[in-house]
Amino acid sequence: MTATNITPSEITLMLTVTDASCGQAVGTPDLQPYSSGDVTFVMSCTAGEQPRPAEVSAQSEAGPLVPSSIAVIIGLAPVAEPQWSALWWYVWLGVPLSLVGVVPPYLFWLNRPRGNTRRVRTEERFQHTSDQPTGGLEPWWDPRYLKFSLPGITSDWSFQDNWASSVGLAAALFTTVFAGGDSLDAIVGDEAQATLGVVAVAAGLSTGIIGSGPLWLTIFKRRYDDQGGIAKHNTIGGVLVASIIVLLGTTGLLFTAAAAVALPLAWILAAIAALLLLVYAWKSIPQTLALGRFGGGVDQATSVSASL
Template structure:
């Protein structure tokens, strides 16, 4: 019922005959099977030439019709697709094509045919239109600054405090039951010494994969966030016409994060040390390697969360980004001491390291 009222209004205007009241767009034609709203039609054009324009159409016939836009300007390609309008309804139809740059109006026409029957003649044969393509909004790359402004500081907050806690209690909290004798709970001092970063972690062997265990768990939150908030259809319904530029920023942030997170395991090898009692081979990961790799992964993950939120720039996106970031901080505070403890004290007496649990 609601969709039919524009048709009734159009018929009433045709019956009255006089010029439409001020504020109503003039009709491009009178009578016939369909009507295209008159006036200047303004579309948008992106830097790569992709141009779109939306027209308001009214189908006065009982059958569903398909519309075809043809621009006389040779600088535009043929419009792709034939949007349809059901019988006795009206609505917006969008055409997409590729056009050369230029702000002058481009003359053309809209024709119609019955859906599924191209040969059926509809009147009028064509309705003249004029379309102007304005340059689309350029992508705003400023959201990427959140990698430095917020992601890096948050990564430090996620890694440094649990590391200092581990130095103070490398074997964890004492067991409350008297039946369990206390382990050597001596601190690793001085806590500020950079020499601790070179300590080996023999409990973390080749069986432990940083990327598959720690990094994949951390980056999962960012992947879920971008899937929910930055998916093409979902994002278009949220931010409307700015979806194209926003998707571009989020896509670049996702690619940047993929590269940063992917480089995390490299830091484990970079920070390894060779010892003569191990045949001059760097066998074990070090505390510094685990911490640096964790920092890198967190910077990439936090950067994607907050860059995407800044690009979308809506309260729900910011709330979701902060919620995910807080969960990741808690996860990091728990996993970093556990990883260091398993790596430092997880080797059995025979010296063969055991693999760290994949649940880290």
């Protein structure tokens, strides 16, 4: 509340709530002579949100003022608690959407590795490559394709410099718009701080998940005899797993932010952003795999065995 001291003496204000459901009001603000300012009292009330009658009294150095107290009405509002359950959207939507964003374009690329114009027979798919078993693999979606190397994207190729960086930027932009301090106050009002806490944790979690993407490239590298036993190249499996991780971090953040804000507009924008990310992934992943597999240095016929 705002109070004004029109006396020549310093005064001390006290708040007394007559409702038994409220505890003792803590705080005895002092006001200098002929000054005004905001004064704050802290108390804990139960049994509903209805307004409570109270009295504000003042005491000066010369004794009680006249009138000794002023009747006021205390309006109550519930304290918003962070909705940590919103973080489950990383699992409920982040996981399935990340798989949808990676698995279909990978299978499409396996069926048409050299372009969209024609399907390729299995035995023709990866001819003349160092990690290609004789006679090809059956069926065409054989999981052993995941271990194949991608020499077209060299060892210094950065996953963060590829499509993943744009995906992370899109999620960060969405979060900035809906979780900025001023804009969030305007959108959700008194619950802004609780909402901001959930979004901040989600953003930190997303940063950690996206940041781990390049680690999976190294984990899935394989050593080949013709490379001196050194794991030089990234593999198909490494690129796919890293892509799943990045999409998990971004889509999880989008829908966690939407759930925390809890407005229809936020859900609509999150869905639109997620759809755009999926389309981007469907377009970029086959291009990345084609570049890695056929981009250079893969037409020399060699026959070697691979090991972890």
